[in-house]
Amino acid sequence: MPGTGTTMQLVTELQTILAEERVTANDTLLAQHSSDESYHTAHLPDIVVFPETAEEIRAVINCADAYDVPVTPYGYGSSLEASVIPQQGGIVVDFANMDKILNVRENDFLVTVQPGVTRSQLEKELKKYGLFFPVDPGADATLGGMAATNASGTTSVKYGIMRDNVRDLEVVTADGSIIHTGNLAAKSSSGYHLNGLFVGSEGTLGCFSELTLQVTGIPEHILAGRAEFTSVDDAVNAVIAIMQSGIPVARVELVDEEAITQMNLYSETDYPEVPTLFLELHGNEAGLQQDVQFMENIVTDMNCRQVEFETDTAGRNKLWEARHNAAYAFIHNHPGRKQMVTDVCVPISELAGAIKDARTAISDSGLPGGIVGHVGDGNYHILLMLNPDDPDAIERADMLNERIVSYALERGGTCTGEHGVGTGKRKYQEREHGEALRVMRSIKQALDPHDRLNPGKVIE
Amino acid sequence: MPGTGTTMQLVTELQTILAEERVTANDTLLAQHSSDESYHTAHLPDIVVFPETAEEIRAVINCADAYDVPVTPYGYGSSLEASVIPQQGGIVVDFANMDKILNVRENDFLVTVQPGVTRSQLEKELKKYGLFFPVDPGADATLGGMAATNASGTTSVKYGIMRDNVRDLEVVTADGSIIHTGNLAAKSSSGYHLNGLFVGSEGTLGCFSELTLQVTGIPEHILAGRAEFTSVDDAVNAVIAIMQSGIPVARVELVDEEAITQMNLYSETDYPEVPTLFLELHGNEAGLQQDVQFMENIVTDMNCRQVEFETDTAGRNKLWEARHNAAYAFIHNHPGRKQMVTDVCVPISELAGAIKDARTAISDSGLPGGIVGHVGDGNYHILLMLNPDDPDAIERADMLNERIVSYALERGGTCTGEHGVGTGKRKYQEREHGEALRVMRSIKQALDPHDRLNPGKVIE
Incomplete structure (x- = not known):
């Protein structure tokens, strides 16, 4: 981190290259670029810039080189693993002006x-x-x-x-x-x-x-619906059977009973509070009808208590909006708490065991939480709510993450299916990649020898 | 290339590590590993090894390091761009024994x-x-x-x-x-x-x-057929319309009239010698019927003279076998000549122009040739037959390749859709990748600093 004098000098220099209003060390803006949507510790950058062209980005990197400060790119700030947190200060590059x-x-x-x-x-x-x-x-x-x-x-x-x-x-x-x-x-x-x-x-x-x-x-025909189960096991087994049947599902999401409860509270839906699959199929009309019939047979075999299809666009949109807001529902319904989200992905044959273990892990943690997930890919999330000022809660959340990740890695899975490594999953990189991590390090070293770009993320 | 004495020493050393019979400098075996299926100039390796484990491959690389000779991996030898030709001699690693x-x-x-x-x-x-x-x-x-x-x-x-x-x-x-x-x-x-x-x-x-x-x-239902056109333009426009309609075709192959002629001669088929699309659809029965009907409407709009679907597995297999043997048909029907195959891929909106230009290019070259291709992806091949001892023919083939590649690169395409770079497409790498080629070089340098592995391929 540069001293205040140097920072102001760098601000001035950047302002001559970009424009005065697109380079700032304003406290509010620095604070806005210090965190993401997760429980990871915030860290202030020294400067935020808003470039408008590739050439301006290049100029920012050149300046950062001259002053030996790091550069961290920032989009919307919705990262869940601290990918955008400038943990070593320096310049945050916000792409808000590059929105064409x-x-x-x-x-x-x-x-x-x-x-x-x-x-x-x-x-x-x-x-x-x-x-x-x-x-x-x-x-x-x-x-x-x-x-x-x-x-x-x-x-x-x-x-x-x-x-x-x-x-x-x-x-x-x-x-x-x-x-x-x-x-x-x-x-x-x-x-x-x-x-x-x-x-x-x-x-x-x-x-x-x-x-x-x-x-x-946009597909000719879209059909979305919910399949309700009495147990998560049945729901998961239905997913596995659907995937193995070869039905080309467009979406197949697991939402456990706790997540449905939070969802109903937040999205004003009245879905039965039982383990549910949210499903969608895309295709031509005739093909879709045949797929739906086939799928209904499969879920019925897996003790599905009811399948309900949305017949209009409004119903479908409401369903997916509710699903998308599941994580926010937990946050909204637990004021003052922050969210820790796991993100492992396992081979589909390991999914049933993984979800079973995940449910025990939530219960063992003593923290409120539920499970949602893109289970057709073997990817699922535990949404765990914790008080960020309670070290014990953080430790229990970390232990849960460790347990979930170990379970996945021991079965050929990955520590992160879609959220990325940031710093949150860095400690698992050696275990997941073994000697391949050295190859990744060589690539980082070759392409960014001074560790200028988002230092400390992905690769230590 | 090491001297003969050193080579024999290296053979002996490798034989103690692998096994006597799995390390050879036998002339016939060296010759068998000196070329691929293309017109590219052959080059003898010094030694061929047949490892059976990753550890043995490692030992071979370590030996190659000690003796400072290159290592070139070799599979079936069906490369078309010299990827497997050991142009600097050294050790060829043949994976024939690793076939489990x-x-x-x-x-x-x-x-x-x-x-x-x-x-x-x-x-x-x-x-x-x-x-x-x-x-x-x-x-x-x-x-x-x-x-x-x-x-x-x-x-x-x-x-x-x-x-x-x-x-x-x-x-x-x-x-x-x-x-x-x-x-x-x-x-x-x-x-x-x-x-x-x-x-x-x-x-x-x-x-x-x-x-x-x-x-x-394996899909529940498969339907394959041929759509016959009077002009290549119509056939290509039909492909573009099919792709843009969103019909999830599983295969859509263009075979021009010259390629059909060669195919009929070689595969004993009697397909009408006109520009033809070979098509295949995978899906459930009802969906497939609807897709077929939709597709028939599209090709009819594009002046298709006839669509014929194969009703049984035997007919379908025969159709794809004939298509797969198109390149071999040209080779078989032109004894003494070698084949030069272009391999560009263009955005689908550029396909009609590209194929038109390709036909002019064949005719300008004065060499026998035809066009086949995976046109749904915008990827097509000119199969050009030439006498490898005729420098003029080779020059004309090179000129054709240069023209075809330039056409593709100027329109956002690539010089090789699926055959790879080897040495045949190396000269186009700078033009295609620009500054990105330096990044690729840095990666090669970082992961293989002594240029031990297949030197001279892809990156110079």
Whole structure:
């Protein structure tokens, strides 16, 4: 962290390059860029900048080099693992001013956006073309942030994750180069796969200045519904059976009874407070009817007490809004507490055991919490509410996380299915990746030798 | 290249580590490992080894280090861009003895194989479980080779490319580490995406010793057929319309009239010698019927003269066998000539122009040739036959390739959709990747500082 004098000098220098109003050391703005949506400890940056072009980002990185301060990219701040917290101070690069949708190549199912464009902003624009962007993490995150953490969500079981849907990135690297990691073709075997490497690198290898994303036609027919069970075991077994049947579900979400309760309170729904699967199917009309019938047979075999399909768009939207707000429901209903969210992903054959263990873990922790998850992918979250000033609660939450992660890693899973590493999952990297972590370190060292970009995240 | 004395010393040393019969400098075996299936110039290795474990591969790399000779991995030899040709001599690592299917995790849709397992061998085994591996490059390549070049093929329009279907790789790196690049979970945001980086690295970053692949259930219903057109333009416009309609085609292949002629000669089919689309749809029965009807309407609008669906498995198999043998048909029907295959991929909106230009390019070259391609992805091949001893023919083929690649790159495409870079596409890397090529070089330098692994391929 630079001294105050140096900071003011750096502010002045940055202001001559960007513009006075787009470089700030204002206390309120520093505080706004000191935390994310999680329980992780906040840390103030020294300066926040709002660049508008790749060249300005490059100039910021060059300045940071000259003053030897770190650079941390910041999108919407919805990170859950401290990915955006500037834990060593320095400059936060906020992409709020880079929020243009640059180009919709309708016939190629491609859209080029600046990194600060939010998911809902993109959705609104694409709708005009009968298109949608099929990565839906729930939060109204920026596309840059979603690419940085390799986000996914409810629809990934059918449409893939961010990494599958990024066709090209414009990236400003630590040495100030402005590179393109991909191209506009649907596939390529040319050169090393930089797209995949930069997606999920959480700002540690470069700042994204432009993203070209693959989009999808809005399906001809959509059917959404809820399948209610008496036990979580039955619900999970139904998911496994659905996945193994080959029915191309577009969404299959588990919401346990506690999460339904919180959801009903917050979203003013009146769903029966039992373990429930939220389901969605996309396709042509005839195919969908046949899939639904097949799926109803499967869930009935798994002791489903009732399946209810939403017949109109309003009902469907309400259902998914409630599901998306599940995490916020817990937060809203537990004032003064912060949320700790686990994020493991296991092979589907291990899902039943994992969820069983997760429920015991919640109960052992003595903290209020529930389970929601993208269970078609084997990814689920424990939403645990804790008092951030209570060290005992934090310790119990950490113990729970440790237990959940160990369970997943011992069974070939991952410590983070979609939230990223940040600092929250850093301690599990060695255990998960073993010797491969050294390869990751070599790459970081090669591309950012002075550890300028988001230092301390992902790789220590 | 080491002297003969040193080579014999190295052979002896390797024989004590592996086994006498699995290390050879036998002339016939050296010759067999000097070329691929393309027109690229052959080059003899000094030694060929047949390891059986990751530890043996590590020992081979350590020996190569001690003697300062390069190591080139070799699968089935079906490369088309010299990826497996040991152009600087040294040791070729042939994976023929690493041909075991290690584990089928039926319920997780995962299979773990050694790198020398061939596509047809895997297909046969998976069939027992009602599963299939959905990357189908035509050649009966090894899975290790397919991952090394990021192969794809006829079904990638629906099921993705190798990179999409590799869940984990065990890799022996240049420093002798044995790492895992992924895990068994369906998705992960943990650490840098080494899976994606190593897939497509063509043996320049490590030797694969094990692959865990995502497999798929054999579809409930499959319908394959041919749509015949009077002009290539109409056929291409039909493809574009099909893709833009959102019909989830599983295969959509263009075969031009020249390719159909060669195919009929070689495969004893009697398909009308007109521009044709080979199509396939996967799904449930009702959905498929509706898709077929929709597709028939689309192709009819595009002046399709006839659509013929195969009603039984035998007819379907014959159709795809003929399509797969298209390249071999040209080779068989032009004795003494070698084949040069282009491999660009363009955004689908550029496909019609690209194919038009490709047809002019063939005619301008004065060489016999035709077009086939995975046109749903915007990927197509010119199959050009040339006399490898005729410098003029080689020059004309190179000029054609240059023209085709330039056309694609100027329109946001790639110089290689699925064959890889090897040395054949190396000269286009700077033009395609620009400054990003420096980033790729840094990665190669960081992971293989002595340029031990397949030197000269992908990155110069």
